[in-house]
Amino acid sequence: MYKAQITLSVPMGKRLIAKAIAALPDVKKALREGNILLKGGTTVSAVSEELIGSSLRVSGRITLRGTVSCNKNILTYPHSILIHKGEAQNVDSCLPQVVSEMRSSDIAVCGANLIDAHRRAAMMAGSPLGGAPGQIVSTLEAEGITTYIAVGLEKFAPCSLDDAILECGRKKIDTSMGMSVGLIPIPGRLISEIEALSILAHVRVCVIGRGGIRGGEGSTTFVISGEKPEVEKILHLISTLLMVSESGVEESLNECSSGGPGCKTHLGCWYRNCLMKG
Structure with a gap:
């Protein structure tokens, strides 16, 4: 048994x-013969880049200012796409209809903002x-559509999802950093990274640390073990990712400011209400 310690930002x-989702056999088959629905976000944009070489528009996000959105309307870039036999179509305006027409052999991929201990x-x-x-x-x-949730371990929360859902709510919050x-x-x-490592090589994965500083904030440190060629396969892959940047259409990564296009529907934002300088 060969062991290696790795840290992923x-x-x-x-x-x-x-890369792991793109390598799944049912995803490869759907890319060739069927449909793949991608609901935008930075991780799912990375999936889109792996599958068809195109980025997705990023809408909501969490930054140092809180829960914010894109700084302007750039609807020419898709947030959600349907890949049909390798060809992508913007489906932002017809998502319910698209889903109703998908088959059980099709695939959907979306991200998440929170995962709990019960997965x-x-x-x-x-x-x-x-x-x-x-x-x-x-x-x-x-609908019977296989759905992969692409979500990093930085989204793990030590609480019940039920409790979190009941505690929050757009109309429950009096004031908020962002919407x-x-x-x-x-x-x-x-x-998550745990499943991804096991998909990409025959290795056992154990988390041994979380967090970091000087750019390593949110990182996870693992020990991976297995036959040496399999562990080295992961080490080689990680060596190609050291300088990777955030995924998503570049223009959509700039966050909103007071008076932006989403302000009329966003609730509770203390920047919009001039309670704090943004």
């Missing part, structure tokens, strides 16, 4: 998860009803 972890996941909703994505993510598995949000549960198959 958050962007490295996202890219590793994307349950949820996404934040800052727009009314969570926008179009919020209206379909909870129903994908109900107030609720949580929408996402049924599906979780793919």
